[in-house]
Amino acid sequence: MTTPIADSAFDAGVVGAGGAGFPTHVKLRAKAEYLLINGAECEPLLHKDKELLKRFAPDVIQGAILAAEAIGANRIICGIKETYHDVIHAVEQAVEGTGVELKLFGNFYPSGDEYVVVWECTGRLIPPAGLPVHVGCVVSNVETLYNVALAARDGAPVTDSFLTVNGLVGEPLSLRVPVGTPIRDVVALTGFVPSNDPAVLDGGAMMGHLRTDLSLPVTKTTGGYIVLPNDHYLVRRRSMTKTDMHRKGHSACDQCTYCTEFCPRYLLGYEIEPHKVMRSLLFAGQQNEEYWSKWGQLCCECNLCSLYACPEDLDPKDACVWSKEVLRESDAPPPEWVQPERPHAFSEHRKLPLSKLVRRLGLEKYDLPAPWTDTFVEPERVTIPLKQHIGRACEPIVSTGERVERGQPIGRIPEGELGAPVHASITGQVTAVGESITIERT
Numbered sequence: 432m433t434t435p436i437a438d439s440a441f442d443a444g445v446v447g448a449g450g451a452g453f454p455t456h457v458k459l460r461a462k463a464e465y466l467l468i469n470g471a472e473c474e475p476l477l478h479k480d481k482e483l484l485k486r487f488a489p490d491v492i493q494g495a496i497l498a499a500e501a502i503g504a505n506r507i508i509c510g511i512k513e514t515y516h517d518v519i520h521a522v523e524q525a526v527e528g529t530g531v532e533l534k535l536f537g538n539f540y541p542s543g544d545e546y547v548v549v550w551e552c553t554g555r556l557i558p559p560a561g562l563p564v565h566v567g568c569v570v571s572n573v574e575t576l577y578n579v580a581l582a583a584r585d586g587a588p589v590t591d592s593f594l595t596v597n598g599l600v601g602e603p604l605s606l607r608v609p610v611g612t613p614i615r616d617v618v619a620l621t622g623f624v625p626s627n628d629p630a631v632l633d634g635g636a637m638m639g640h641l642r643t644d645l646s647l648p649v650t651k652t653t654g655g656y657i658v659l660p661n662d663h664y665l666v667r668r669r670s671m672t673k674t675d676m677h678r679k680g681h682s683a684c685d686q687c688t689y690c691t692e693f694c695p696r697y698l699l700g701y702e703i704e705p706h707k708v709m710r711s712l713l714f715a716g717q718q719n720e721e722y723w724s725k726w727g728q729l730c731c732e733c734n735l736c737s738l739y740a741c742p743e744d745l746d747p748k749d750a751c752v753w754s755k756e757v758l759r760e761s762d763a764p765p766p767e768w769v770q771p772e773r774p775h776a777f778s779e780h781r782k783l784p785l786s787k788l789v790r791r792l793g794l795e796k797y798d799l800p801a802p803w804t805d806t807f808v809e810p811e812r813v814t815i816p817l818k819q820h821i822g823r824a825c826e827p828i829v830s831t832g833e834r835v836e837r838g839q840p841i842g843r844i845p846e847g848e849l850g851a852p853v854h855a856s857i858t859g860q861v862t863a864v865g866e867s868i869t870i871e872r873t
């Protein structure tokens with residue numbers, strides 16, 4: 432089934448801006464009772480959703496109303512943090528007379544996890560290993576809904592990404608930059624010009640990836656960069672090899688169970704027990720490792736167990752990721768799950784306040800506001816990946832030497848495949864075509 436709203440989102444290349452980049456047009460072809468606006472940005476030091484809502488709440492709400500129309504939802508709930516007073520004011524004004532409801536979340540981590548958002552907004556628990564749509568919900572990030580509105584209203588493609596730059600920078604800031612801009616150019620906007628490359632956590636302190644190559648580009652799913660000195664705790668943790676982490680986990684895990692006791696999915700009532708997955712390190716390559724691997728399958732990879740709960744600085748999250756690989760590659764049947772009826776009795780008391788997490792991560796001195804700036808970056812060159820989403824990579828539809836206009840499609844998805852097209856983010860000349868398309872400003 433097609434709808435004009437889903438079609439416009441597809442043509443514009445809208446993907447989930449809050450994480451993995453699931454193509455939004457697919458979500459908009461589902462049927463659901465609730466459209467949930469995920470404004471509960473919970474990564475320490477990242478503020479781009481908050482800043483976006485402060486300035487563009489009417490667009491976000493319009494996008495939500497259009498998305499709700501597409502999926503046939505009769506309720507729209509906007510989840511935002513109760514500590515974001517100025518954002519609440521902006522959203523309250525934008526929703527006036529629309530019927531859109533507000534749900535205020537506590538300032539805890541990971542309040543932006545889809546399972547948490549659905550529970551907090553509707554009191555429903557998604558089936559284990561299931562999706563929000565299985566309990567009548569579609570969850571969408573605020574930037575995604577902003578892009579849905581612009582696509583439906585103006586036919587505007589996704590050419591820019593909203594992000595925060597924070598950490599070891601000049602002035603932390605939140606802004607909009609063309610997709611494909613090198614990380615180095617974005618960091619330089621803060622007034623900080625790195626003489627030698629510092630470490631950058633792309634996507635946040637908890638779930639982001641370590642980047643040391645600052646020529647890498649901003650993508651549609653980039654939420655922000657945390658710049659850190661190379662000897663920071665988080666950089667050292669990210670720099671450890673998998674083999675070293677497994678060796679350490681094998682010998683140092685005392686089965687204290689803190690990783691399980693604080694796990695947000697466990698606290699919601701799901702069958703996940705990362706301390707048992709740590710036992711699987713003892714059975715690596717042996718017969719019953721699949722049994723222990725079951726206990727990591729429902730992990731959302733929030734990293735709370737590894738970076739906060741574990742007193743030994745071990746990596747149960749990584750063990751959970753590894754356990755998923757083990758089960759995928761084994762002949763074992765998929766686990767049979769029990770649907771939780773309610774969260775754990777202690778779930779409310781064990782929510783992790785963001786301030787505590789910031790202290791544990793050694794980020795206090797960087798925990799500053801990152802106010803919005805209207806400065807628009809005009810990079811001389813952009814490198815636009817042909818795969819910025821879940822699904823198939825785009826096929827290039829431009830060639831080297833060709834002149835392209837900002838907003839022009841440059842990559843398309845093969846007929847019938849999952850994905851989203853990509854567009855030129857600056858006007859210029861195509862200088863390279865491979866897994867990415869390079870455009871130089873002319």
Ligand code: SF4
Binds near residue numbers: 740
């Ligand atoms: S918290 Fe650390 S030491 Fe304790 S069981 Fe989990 S991995 Fe082992």
Ligand code: SF4
Binds near residue numbers: 690697730735
């Ligand atoms: S990363 Fe750790 S805390 Fe987070 S869901 Fe997975 S096991 Fe639980």
